[in-house]
Amino acid sequence: MQAEIITIGDEILIGQIVDTNSAFIAKELNKIGVSVYQITSVQDDRDHILQSLKEAGERSSVVIITGGLGPTKDDVTKHTLCEFFEDELVQDKTVLNHIEELFKKYINTPISDLNRQQALVPTKATVLHNAFGTAPGLWMKKGNTAFVSLPGVPYEMKNLMTRSVLPKIVEDYERPYILHKTIMTYGLGESAIADKIEDWENNLPSFIKFAYLPSLGRVRLRLSAKGTDKDFLMAAITDEAKKLHPLIGDIIVGEEEDESIEYQIGKLLTDKQLTLSTAESFTGGKIAEHITSIAGASKYFKGSVVSYATEMKVKLLNVPEELIQQHSVVSEEVAISMAQNVKTIMQTDFAIATTGNAGPTKGDSDSDVGTVYIAISTPEHTFAQQFNMGNLRERVVEKSVNKAFELLFKEILKF
Amino acid sequence: MQAEIITIGDEILIGQIVDTNSAFIAKELNKIGVSVYQITSVQDDRDHILQSLKEAGERSSVVIITGGLGPTKDDVTKHTLCEFFEDELVQDKTVLNHIEELFKKYINTPISDLNRQQALVPTKATVLHNAFGTAPGLWMKKGNTAFVSLPGVPYEMKNLMTRSVLPKIVEDYERPYILHKTIMTYGLGESAIADKIEDWENNLPSFIKFAYLPSLGRVRLRLSAKGTDKDFLMAAITDEAKKLHPLIGDIIVGEEEDESIEYQIGKLLTDKQLTLSTAESFTGGKIAEHITSIAGASKYFKGSVVSYATEMKVKLLNVPEELIQQHSVVSEEVAISMAQNVKTIMQTDFAIATTGNAGPTKGDSDSDVGTVYIAISTPEHTFAQQFNMGNLRERVVEKSVNKAFELLFKEILKF
Numbered sequence: 001m002q003a004e005i006i007t008i009g010d011e012i013l014i015g016q017i018v019d020t021n022s023a024f025i026a027k028e029l030n031k032i033g034v035s036v037y038q039i040t041s042v043q044d045d046r047d048h049i050l051q052s053l054k055e056a057g058e059r060s061s062v063v064i065i066t067g068g069l070g071p072t073k074d075d076v077t078k079h080t081l082c083e084f085f086e087d088e089l090v091q092d093k094t095v096l097n098h099i100e101e102l103f104k105k106y107i108n109t110p111i112s113d114l115n116r117q118q119a120l121v122p123t124k125a126t127v128l129h130n131a132f133g134t135a136p137g138l139w140m141k142k143g144n145t146a147f148v149s150l151p152g153v154p155y156e157m158k159n160l161m162t163r164s165v166l167p168k169i170v171e172d173y174e175r176p177y178i179l180h181k182t183i184m185t186y187g188l189g190e191s192a193i194a195d196k197i198e199d200w201e202n203n204l205p206s207f208i209k210f211a212y213l214p215s216l217g218r219v220r221l222r223l224s225a226k227g228t229d230k231d232f233l234m235a236a237i238t239d240e241a242k243k244l245h246p247l248i249g250d251i252i253v254g255e256e257e258d259e260s261i262e263y264q265i266g267k268l269l270t271d272k273q274l275t276l277s278t279a280e281s282f283t284g285g286k287i288a289e290h291i292t293s294i295a296g297a298s299k300y301f302k303g304s305v306v307s308y309a310t311e312m313k314v315k316l317l318n319v320p321e322e323l324i325q326q327h328s329v330v331s332e333e334v335a336i337s338m339a340q341n342v343k344t345i346m347q348t349d350f351a352i353a354t355t356g357n358a359g360p361t362k363g364d365s366d367s368d369v370g371t372v373y374i375a376i377s378t379p380e381h382t383f384a385q386q387f388n389m390g391n392l393r394e395r396v397v398e399k400s401v402n403k404a405f406e407l408l409f410k411e412i413l414k415f
Numbered sequence: 416m417q418a419e420i421i422t423i424g425d426e427i428l429i430g431q432i433v434d435t436n437s438a439f440i441a442k443e444l445n446k447i448g449v450s451v452y453q454i455t456s457v458q459d460d461r462d463h464i465l466q467s468l469k470e471a472g473e474r475s476s477v478v479i480i481t482g483g484l485g486p487t488k489d490d491v492t493k494h495t496l497c498e499f500f501e502d503e504l505v506q507d508k509t510v511l512n513h514i515e516e517l518f519k520k521y522i523n524t525p526i527s528d529l530n531r532q533q534a535l536v537p538t539k540a541t542v543l544h545n546a547f548g549t550a551p552g553l554w555m556k557k558g559n560t561a562f563v564s565l566p567g568v569p570y571e572m573k574n575l576m577t578r579s580v581l582p583k584i585v586e587d588y589e590r591p592y593i594l595h596k597t598i599m600t601y602g603l604g605e606s607a608i609a610d611k612i613e614d615w616e617n618n619l620p621s622f623i624k625f626a627y628l629p630s631l632g633r634v635r636l637r638l639s640a641k642g643t644d645k646d647f648l649m650a651a652i653t654d655e656a657k658k659l660h661p662l663i664g665d666i667i668v669g670e671e672e673d674e675s676i677e678y679q680i681g682k683l684l685t686d687k688q689l690t691l692s693t694a695e696s697f698t699g700g701k702i703a704e705h706i707t708s709i710a711g712a713s714k715y716f717k718g719s720v721v722s723y724a725t726e727m728k729v730k731l732l733n734v735p736e737e738l739i740q741q742h743s744v745v746s747e748e749v750a751i752s753m754a755q756n757v758k759t760i761m762q763t764d765f766a767i768a769t770t771g772n773a774g775p776t777k778g779d780s781d782s783d784v785g786t787v788y789i790a791i792s793t794p795e796h797t798f799a800q801q802f803n804m805g806n807l808r809e810r811v812v813e814k815s816v817n818k819a820f821e822l823l824f825k826e827i828l829k830f
Contacts, residue, residue, distance in 0.1 A: 011628055013451045014595065015442025016637070018435050022456070027430025036428045038463075041437070041454035044626075048453070114606040132805075153629065155810055180429065191529040211459075213426055214568065222431070278721075284707025285700030288721045292699025295775050295808055303727040306693075306703045306719035308712070312761060316720070316731070346727060360710050393710055395570055 033175030067152030069135035269300035277346035335373035448590030482567035484550035684715035692761035750788035750799035
């Protein structure tokens with residue numbers, strides 16, 4: 001069965017915000033066997049919304065609409081939905097009570113008529129309770145298609161999807177299984193991999209789709225299977241994934257279901273009861289931020305010294321001044337010293353250190369923009385590698401963060 | 416004049432990646448006066464691509480297509496474009512030379528037939544040079560509509576947009592000006608603001624559009640004006656924005672053109688030659704990461720101590736153990752001590768410190784999930800404020816980072 005997503009809001013079409021809602025909705029629908037056929041972002045405009053509702057409804061069984069449900073007058077979604085369903089708005093007592101409670105509890109300003117108007121819902125709609133906000137979700141049917149309108153605020157939308165929309169779809173519709181397996185590789189480009197696995201790819205069964213996903217120095221390989229027998233599908237993609245190891249086993253770092261490499265590092269460290277610290281220069285805290293984005297990171301992550309200024313490498317990380325003078329602050333020696341010292345200071349088993357020049361100007365060293373050193377310290381040894389990450393600041397940092405996690409991941413696997 | 420964006424790729428429709436390309440393209444088009452009517456994400460599927468090209472071409476003068484140009488066989492875009500234009504592929508010598516050069520310079524694997532095939536382009540296409548990758552951009556016309564196909568890799572796409580596509584649109588099309596002004600507010604909800612500025616909003620001239628953009632505890636207010644006389648438009652939105660100050664001046668933090676609050680903080684610190692350090696607990700380096708995402712941050716940012724484990728607050732930040740025992744690690748006193756001490760250690764003018772519990776479990780203190788303290792230290796004083804940021808881990812961190820920047824911004828303005 002097939003769904004579509006419509007996001008409403010000029011802020012997406014003028015590029016003021018990135019549409020992260022659609023990725024979340026698509027992923028969650030996929031998990032319950034619903035394919036998303038199309039995502040359409042349209043303007044806060046009556047005619048445009050009506051047109052997109054009509055088209056999506058003709059193609060798909062479920063249409064999820066986000067955005068445009070706020071209390072202010074720039075929002076047209078609810079009125080346009082009413083028009084589409086030839087319906088009218090009536091006050092919903094439960095919603096009104098909920099809005100009044102939210103205001104009492106969390107909001108210091110008095111409730112206004114604008115807020116009360118959020119309790120107006122189309123008579124034909126099933127109201128979905130929005131625990132975190134004042135705009136309720138709405139579930140409406142036209143012919144065989146369900147139209148679900150959700151607020152655009154991401155955490156309100158996510159809560160409504162998880163608590164109300166997904167369970168209702170599971171209950172109301174028969175769905176096939178859609179399973180994915182993503183294999184993470186590093187060190188080889190898309191076409192070089194394709195050459196090596198050409199025969200394998202040509203012999204894949206027709207219910208398995210295969211895709212290359214290149215990103216910042218890695219290529220992920222995704223196998224997707226769709227069908228009604230979950231165990232059979234899982235066995236088939238597991239089997240096909242296994243066949244890749246004799247072909248490209250040397251570049252495979254692991255499998256990713258939903259999980260990032262930092263999640264997998266966290267899981268390994270937790271299981272093995274090992275700890276980690278970081279010393280970051282040009283990555284500016286981004287490695288620590290990625291590590292601590294994982295719930296439970298406090299079990300294995302002690303902290304980071306973000307020594308952005310050169311003097312802080314001396315003062316906080318005890319990097320010898322002579323070492324910096326002799327080799328420059330962007331050097332293998334300084335990276336190694338940072339990693340060893342932060343590991344000692346924080347008394348951890350592993351440490352990551354970065355020093356480099358992300359640009360756009362040369363900064364405290366003579367190194368070229370894009371030259372970086374990443375050091376890994378393990379219970380047994382410490383080493384650093386040099387990389388040239390190009391000359392785009394943001395990309396230099398992102399590629400380096402990825403690379404640091406890859407290097408660390410391979411080392412942790414040895415313990 | 417009107418444009419559309421079509422992104423091609425199953426990875427978007429299964430939610431594996433977030434479509435950041437469209438936001439970039441939309442923003443850049445807007446800057447040169449091109450309105451984006453719709454963004455459509457479609458599958459790697461011939462029929463679906465053909466249908467979307469046809470529909471977009473009927474509505475808009477320029478259609479920008481991203482994705483599906485990689486060297487491997489999961490890509491159908493180029494062949495489908497050929498079909499749409501009733502054209503065929505021929506080898507482009509310049510592109511082939513460029514691919515061969517890239518391989519010689521950067522890629523250690525030998526060039527393959529798959530790579531060479533990327534030099535095949537439709538005969539009717541104007542080739543746009545992709546400096547950073549092997550897949551060229553293509554500019555093709557059908558009737559009055561230009562179809563522009565770009566690779567999906569963000570930095571390749573961005574470079575092609577900036578160097579080739581935008582200049583060509585500027586040259587080929589007459590465009591109006593579209594100007595935006597975004598006013599950042601904090602501390603009041605969308606509907607409370609709407610109540611206060613109702614009369615103002617009702618009296619806006621018809622060529623100015625107004626929108627509320629609520630996000631993580633702040634509401635941004637956006638004024639957009641469209642027309643042919645740039646000076647007149649700029650004067651009009653500046654004038655309307657000014658009228659907001661008597662109405663809601665107490666909640667306005669500043670104006671944002673393209674600029675984030677961390678950019679503005681960086682600008683102020685650079686201008687005033689003042690410096691900043693941070694001591695982060697539950698925010699895990701995210702504040703430092705935001706600060707260092709701004710080019711030139713090394714002028715004012717010295718570094719951060721990410722003291723994730725309680726012991727690191729004692730060891731690296733000299734927070735007295737007794738203070739932690741007496742008040743708990745999540746307390747006003749500890750936040751203040753962290754801010755004062757990191758400022759002293761790093762010898763900076765300002766410091767931010769955070770301590771709190773982002774959840775999902777209680778961690779090293781008895782504080783409720785979501786309870787956080789943010790401390791700001793200035794050349795004159797140090798203070799901490801308590802907040803309850805709810806019980807969603809990611810959101811607790813994001814709201815706290817925003818709040819920390821807001822508090823700091825207001826303090827820096829005083830110097």
